[in-house]
Amino acid sequence: MSEQQMIHLTINHIPVEVPKGTKIMQAAQKLGIDIPHLCYHPDQRIKAHCRLCSVEVTGKRRLLAACSTECWEGMDVHTDTQIVRDTQVSILQLMLANHNKDCLSCPRNQNCDLQRLCSRFNILQSPLPSVVKKTKRIQTNPSIVRDPSKCIRCGRCIRACKDVQGIAALTYAHRSSDIVVTTAYNKPMEDTDCVLCGQCSLVCPTGAIVEKDDTQRVLDVLQDPSKHVVVQVAPAVRVALGDAFGMEPGTIATGQMVTALKLLGFDKVFDTNFGADLTIMEESAEFVERLTKGGVLPMMTSCSPGWVNYMEKHYGDYRQHLSSAKSPMQMFGAIAKTYYPEQAGIDVHNIVTVSIMPCTAKKYECTRPEMGRDGMQDVDIVLTTRELIKLIKYVGLEFGNLPESDFDSPLGESTGAGAIFGTTGGVMEAALRTAYEKVTGKTLQKLDFDDVRGFKGIKETTVNLNGRDVHIAVAHTLKNARIIMEQIKKGTCKYDFIEIMACPGGCIGGGGQPIGTTNAIKQKRMEAIYQIDRDKPIRKSHENPEILKLYKDFLGEPLSEKAHELLHTDYHKVPKEYVFD
Secondary structure (H helix, E strand, O other), X not given: OOOOOEEEEEEOOEEEEEEOOOEHHHHHHHOOOOOOOOOOOOOOOOOOOOOOOEEEEOOOOOOEEOOOOEOOOOOEEEOOOHHHHHHHHHHHHHHHHOOOOOHHHOOOOOOOHXXXXXXHOOOOOOOOOOOOOOOOOEOOOOOEEEOHHHOOOOOHHHHHHHHHOOOOOEEEEOOHHHOEEEEHHHOOHHHOOOOOOOHXXXXXXXXXXXXXXXXXXXXXXXXXXXXXXXXXXOOOOOOOHHHHHOOOOOOOOHHHHHHHHHHHOOOXXXXXXXXXXXXXXXXXXXXXXXXXXXXXXXXXXOOOHHHHHHHHHHOHHHHHHEOOEOOHHHHHHHHHOOXXXXXXXXXXXXXXXXXXXXXXXXXXXXXXXXXXXXXXXXXXXXXXXXXXXXXHHHOOOOHHHOOOOOOOOOOOXXXXXXXXXXXXXXXXXXXXXXXXXXXXXXXXXXXXXXXXXXXXXXXXXXEEEOOEEEEEEEEEOHHHHHHHHHHHHHOOOOOOEEEEEOOOOHHHHOOXXXXXXXXXXXXXXXXXXXXXXXXXXXXXXXXXXXHHHHHHHHHOOOOOHHHHHHHEOOOOOOOHHHOOO
C-alpha cells in the first residue's frame, strides 16, 4: 500500500500537515480553530450553501468556502481578516433579516447554531429591515413541528432525508429570495412519504424542525395527586442523556437518570429494557414457529416505528413479513395497564404511562388505535431524550452530581439482551441468544454475535439451528431497508430473519436524541451499550426472573392467547395517494 501523500500549509501563520484531499475546515480543526458554519455537517456531503465558512487564501482574488476547498501544498489561509469577518457578519445579518427572532420562546433557545454564532460575532441586532414572511407553525402530526419562519435554507434536513433515509420528503421549492424548504406539494409531512423518524430535526441548526413538545402534559399529570404516573426509559437514552450536561459522549448515566426521574415526581421509574426482554420472548418464539411450521419468511423485526411506517407506506403488500410483536415500548405499556395494576392494587384509570424515547416516531406510534384497549392507550405520553433534558433543566437538577438509583420493581429488571436493543444489530443478537437455546436445547457459549455489530449499512451472518443454516441480515437506515425490500419484491432475498432500524446506528442515533449527535458520538454510544450488556449478570432475555414470573402468573407462555391479545398487533397498507415514490 502506497504511503498517503501529505500536504503542508499554514493557517493564520501556524504550519499544519494534513493528508491530501483534506478540506480547509478539517485542517483548521486540527489546530483548534473553529471556522463558523451552518450548512456544513460532518456526516453529510458538502453543500457550500451558506458561505459562512469563507476564508481568505493568499493569491486568490475571492474568498473560498472552507467546507468545500481542498488544501494544497504551500497554501496560506487566513480565517480572521477584516474582509473575512465583515463577510461573515453580513451573512448573519442577512439571515436575521429573514428570520423570526422570537428566541426566548423558541424550542431551540440556547441550543441554536444561528443564535450561538450571532453571540460569537456580537451581533445584538440586524441593521437590515425584516423581510421575514409571517407563517404559522405547522403542527399536524404527533411527532414533528415545522416553523418555516425559522428556516435558513441550509439544506441539512433535505440531505438527511434523501441521502440517509432515501426518502426525499423534504425539498427546495421556488427560486432566489423566494426559495423555501417544504414537502411535496406543500402537504403535511404525514401525508407524504415521511415516516416521522425525526432525522431532519436532529440536524436542523435552528428551530425550523423540532419534535412536538409534550413536556407540559407530563408536568401537569405529575402535579395531579389523583394520578399514579409511571415512566419507562429506552436503552439508548441512558448513553446519550449525559451529553447535555457536560459528560463525555457515551457516558453511561443510568443511575443519575433514574434519580432525576424520581426527583421529577414519577411514582415509579421502570425500564424499557424489561419490555425489550419481553419482545424477545415473543419475537424469537414467533420466528421459531415460522421457521419450523412453514410460516412467511423472511421475518422482519417490527420495533422501529419509523421502519414500520415505511413498510406500510411503501411495501404494504409485503407487510406479512413483519413480526406481529409490538415494540418494547408498547409491550411495556400493555403490561403497565394490565398486569401492573393487579400487582400494585391501583385502578388502571388512574395510571398514566410516560415513555422516554430516543425517537420522534414513537410519539406517533403510541397514538395508533391498535395500541390500546377499552378506550385507553397503553402509552399515554412519549417524550424524546431532548424533552427529558428540558425537564431536568427546568427543575434545576445538577444532573452530573446526582447520586445513582436503581429502577423500581416489578418492571425494572432487565438483561444485557434488553440493553443492546439500543443499537443496530442488537435486536437480532438478543433474539438469536434466545432462539438458539430454545431450538437446540443447548447453552450458547459465545453470546456476542460480532458479525451483526458495527455501522456497516447491511450486515449478515449465518447461524446453524439444529442442522439448518439460518441466514440473518441487519440493516439500518431506510435507504438500506429499501435494498432488502426490493430483493424480497423480486424474489431474490436469501435471508430468513431480518432486523431493520430506521435511524442510522439504530436508536443511539434516533431523531429525538440530543442536538449535536454525529457518527463519531454514535460510535461511543454503541460502545457504551455493549458495555452495559457485558456488565449485566444476566445476558439472555429468557433468563430474566421477572419475565419468567410474568409468564407464570399472567401470560402463560410466549404466543399464548393472552400474549397475542396484549403483545401482538396488525399492520396496515397506507393508500398510495399519500406516497410519492
